[in-house]
Amino acid sequence: MGKGVEKRARLNRSLLDRKASFRRRLLTWYRREARELSFRGETDPYKVWVSEIILQQTRVDQGVPYINRFLKSFATVGRLARADLDDVLKLWEGLGYYTRARNLHKAAKKVVNEMEGRLPSTAEQWERLPGVGRYTAGAISSIALGEKVPALDGNVKRVLARLLDLDSNIDDGPTERRLWEVMGHLVQGRAPGDFNQAMMELGARVCKPKSPLCHACPVKCDCRAHAEGTVFERPVRTKKRAVPHHEIVVAAVKKNGRYLLGKRPPSGLLGGLWEFPGGKLERGESHEAALIRELKEELGIAIQPGGLVATVNHAYTHFRITLNVYRCRHVSGTPRAIAHTEVKWVRPSDFDRLAFPKANLKFLHLL
DNA sequence: AATTCGGGGAT
DNA sequence: ATCCCAGAATT
Numbered sequence: 001m002g003k004g005v006e007k008r009a010r011l012n013r014s015l016l017d018r019k020a021s022f023r024r025r026l027l028t029w030y031r032r033e034a035r036e037l038s039f040r041g042e043t044d045p046y047k048v049w050v051s052e053i054i055l056q057q058t059r060v061d062q063g064v065p066y067i068n069r070f071l072k073s074f075a076t077v078g079r080l081a082r083a084d085l086d087d088v089l090k091l092w093e094g095l096g097y098y099t100r101a102r103n104l105h106k107a108a109k110k111v112v113n114e115m116e117g118r119l120p121s122t123a124e125q126w127e128r129l130p131g132v133g134r135y136t137a138g139a140i141s142s143i144a145l146g147e148k149v150p151a152l153d154g155n156v157k158r159v160l161a162r163l164l165d166l167d168s169n170i171d172d173g174p175t176e177r178r179l180w181e182v183m184g185h186l187v188q189g190r191a192p193g194d195f196n197q198a199m200m201e202l203g204a205r206v207c208k209p210k211s212p213l214c215h216a217c218p219v220k221c222d223c224r225a226h227a228e229g230t231v232f233e234r235p236v237r238t239k240k241r242a243v244p245h246h247e248i249v250v251a252a253v254k255k256n257g258r259y260l261l262g263k264r265p266p267s268g269l270l271g272g273l274w275e276f277p278g279g280k281l282e283r284g285e286s287h288e289a290a291l292i293r294e295l296k297e298e299l300g301i302a303i304q305p306g307g308l309v310a311t312v313n314h315a316y317t318h319f320r321i322t323l324n325v326y327r328c329r330h331v332s333g334t335p336r337a338i339a340h341t342e343v344k345w346v347r348p349s350d351f352d353r354l355a356f357p358k359a360n361l362k363f364l365h366l367l
Numbered sequence: 368a369a370t371t372c373g374g375g376g377a378t
Numbered sequence: 379a380t381c382c383c384a385g386a387a388t389t
Contacts, residue, residue, distance in 0.1 A: 051384085052384065054384095055383090055384045055385095056383090056384070056386075057372090057374095057383055057384085057385055057386090058373090058374080058375090058383065058384080058385095059375075059376070059382090059383050059384090060383090061375095062374075062375065062376080063383095063384085095373075095374075096372085096373025096374045096375090097372060097373055097374085097385085098373080099372065099386080099387075100385090100386085131386070131387090132386085133385060133386045133387085134385090134386090135384075135385060135386085136386085139384065151384075153383085153385075154382070154384075154385080155384065172368090173368075196384090197384080201384095203384090204384080208377090209377090209378095209381070209382065210377070210378055210381080210382095211377090237382095239380095239381095240382095268371085269372065269373090270372090270373085271372090314373095314374090315374080315375095316372085316373060316374085318370080318371070318372080357373085358373070358374065358375095
């Protein structure tokens with residue numbers, strides 16, 4: 001065994017050896033200082049499930065209104081299973097990562113049709129549902145069922161990287177496995193759900209990425225990075241590379257008071273959402289030429305581009321776009337769903353019944 | 368092990 | 379502008 005491994009093992013033991021007092025101080029802080037959130041204290045597994053899916057890669061403040069609206073519309077797994085996917089996506093509109101909505105809906109139907117309407121009773125069973133990975137399974141089962149299983153999210157990874165003063169990349173496989181292992185030891189005790197939530201709350205409120213509030217930390221005496229003065233160097237992560245930029249043209253084709261819309265394929269980017277048709281400019285191509293080409297390729301129609309309605313900038317995870325919206329006249333051809341699963345002419349008064357990508361919502365009100 | 372999936376708030 | 383969020387699925 002190398003010296004690095006030996007040292008790491010010794011430092012990890014120091015936290016785990018004081019596990020009981022660590023848990024006690026963290027939980028005391030949590031019960032006094034935790035934010036009052038609508039989903040906090042909820043032990044209905046279905047409601048915890050919906051909440052955890054919505055909160056994946058999503059700030060609590062951003063997710064809470066969506067959780068409330070979703071549970072109002074679909075109060076039980078049966079109601080969700082019977083719903084149309086289009087209505088589920090409409091409630092998800094603007095939240096992003098729409099695969100979550102599709103998987104949640106698929107999982108609800110699975111519970112009703114293949115599991116006699118009974119939700120899983122262990123983390124291991126939860127993880128077999130689509131959209132439920134190790135984190136979500138651990139969160140649901142510890143919070144709603146009291147199972148002593150860890151929940152390692154982005155907050156907890158950062159908290160542990162500082163507590164243990166880890167100098168390895170917290171996103172690499174071996175380090176992540178080690179963090180799951182440590183959380184697995186720490187969560188053993190009463191109220192595992194509160195413990196998991198307390199670790200996340202600490203990361204969100206005190207052990208923040210940029211400006212950690214160590215003076216307010218209930219467990220700073222257990223923190224290796226605090227003792228070593230390396231808090232600002234932890235955690236170690238790989239930097240993300242710059243994302244490419246794409247120039248996009250979009251056609252607002254109006255006929256008899258209705259606009260031509262397409263429904264995106266059920267998987268992939270923005271899957272299942274409705275959009276104004278268009279696409280990326282090719283090298284050296286004009287906006288007008290791109291509009292004519294895209295509408296021919298994707299809908300099989302000829303159009304005549306008119307005036308520019310709006311220019312919208314929007315950032316995705318792996319690229320960003322400038323979206324140019326043009327009024328267009330329909331010249332010939334019946335629109336067909338070539339790149340879409342469905343195309344139709346829609347009155348503006350019916351726009352609010354469909355789910356659109358955020359980039360489309362930014363110019364919808366101008367039409 | 369890398370990449371693909373949105374959108375927004377903090378810095 | 380950059381980082382990162384109560385991550386999971388796919389390649």
